[in-house]
Amino acid sequence: xxxxxxxxxxxxxxxxxxxxxxxxxxxxxxxxxxxxxxxxxxxxxxxxxxxxxxxxxxxxxxxxxxxxxxxxxxxxxxxxxxxxxxxxxxxxxxxxxxxxxxxxxxxxxxxxxxxxxxxxxxxxxxxxxxxxxxxxxxxxxxxxxxxxxxxxxxxxxxxxxxxxxxxxxxxxxxxxxxxxxxxxxxxxxxxxxxxxxxxxxxxxxxxxxxxxxxxxxxxxxxxxxxxxxxxxxxxxx
Numbered sequence: 021x022x023x024x025x026x027x028x029x030x031x032x033x034x035x036x037x038x039x040x041x042x043x044x045x046x047x048x049x050x051x052x053x054x055x056x057x058x059x060x061x062x063x064x065x066x067x068x069x070x071x072x073x074x075x076x077x078x079x080x081x082x083x084x085x086x087x088x089x090x091x092x093x094x095x096x097x098x099x100x101x102x103x104x105x106x107x108x109x110x111x112x113x114x115x116x117x118x119x120x121x122x123x124x125x126x127x128x129x130x131x132x133x134x135x136x137x138x139x140x141x142x143x144x145x146x147x148x149x150x151x152x153x154x155x156x157x158x159x160x161x162x163x164x165x166x167x168x169x170x171x172x173x174x175x176x177x178x179x180x181x182x183x184x185x186x187x188x189x190x191x192x193x194x195x196x197x198x199x200x201x202x203x204x205x206x207x208x209x210x211x212x213x214x215x216x217x218x219x220x221x222x223x224x225x226x227x228x229x230x231x232x233x234x235x236x237x238x239x240x241x242x243x244x245x246x247x248x249x250x251x252x253x254x255x256x257x
Contacts, residue, residue, distance in 0.1 A: 038178060041185065045177040048094035048132075052145060053170040053194075054152050096142055098133040098213065100174055102188055103223050129217050130174070130190065136201065136212040146195045146216050153194060165221065169194050172218065173226070186225070193220035 034040055105127055109120040134142040153168045154160060169192025175184035199215030 038185070041176060041178075046094070046097075046100065047173075047175040047177060047184065048097050048100055049173040049175075050093050050193075051170045051172075052149060053168050054148065092141065093145075096135045096137065098135055100132045101128075101130050102174060102176070102186075103130050103190070103220075104128040105223075127220070127223060129196070129219050130172070130193075132216045132218065134214045134216065136214050142216075143198070143201070143214055146198050146214075149195055150198055165192050165194070169221065172220070187227075188223055189226045190218065190220040190223050192222075193218050 105125055107122045108124040108126055109122050111118045112121045113119075136142055149168070151158075153163050172190040172193040174188045174190070176186040177183070178185040195216050196219045197215070197217035199217075201212055201214055203212075
């Protein structure tokens, strides 16, 4: 006999489980393997381009141009996927019956879509990463995974902006695809987007406490590396 269930039961179930998870509440943290966590923006070309556009329009160069906010990555991220996992099986025959038996697992790639700004920050970020893997203009040698792989954290946020309900860590991740960017005379009212596909060695679920510890460690690195912010800005020119 089926248990009675109505709209009130559904509302109660959703309520006691913290509400429905929303797809637009997420965070993304990516560490570039060739860059140490820092608040100093060392993209001189991008800074100068921004300064030129600002001066032409009657503005001025702002100190914010020299600061690389770690939140820029997920603020500019339009969408990202939580990776899935597939169990590979092989058929084992007993008498006349076939039974599937697992022998390995396969991870799905992670797809990301980013908004592009006029300094092309996201495109430059992943393009320089791919050049560190295989530089088409260099000797074209392939780097080892431990040298070019990095950690990526994907978080599903709950009802607040501080407590994630799920944190997935990609281990030794690297961008396998930097998608093409389409330009068109008919796209006057559209902004540019960039598609990125990340592959990785493996993924694991990170507990809430471990996730906080990891992010706190990154925050400490950012603070320690930006103590001489003003001095470093002066050295850039």
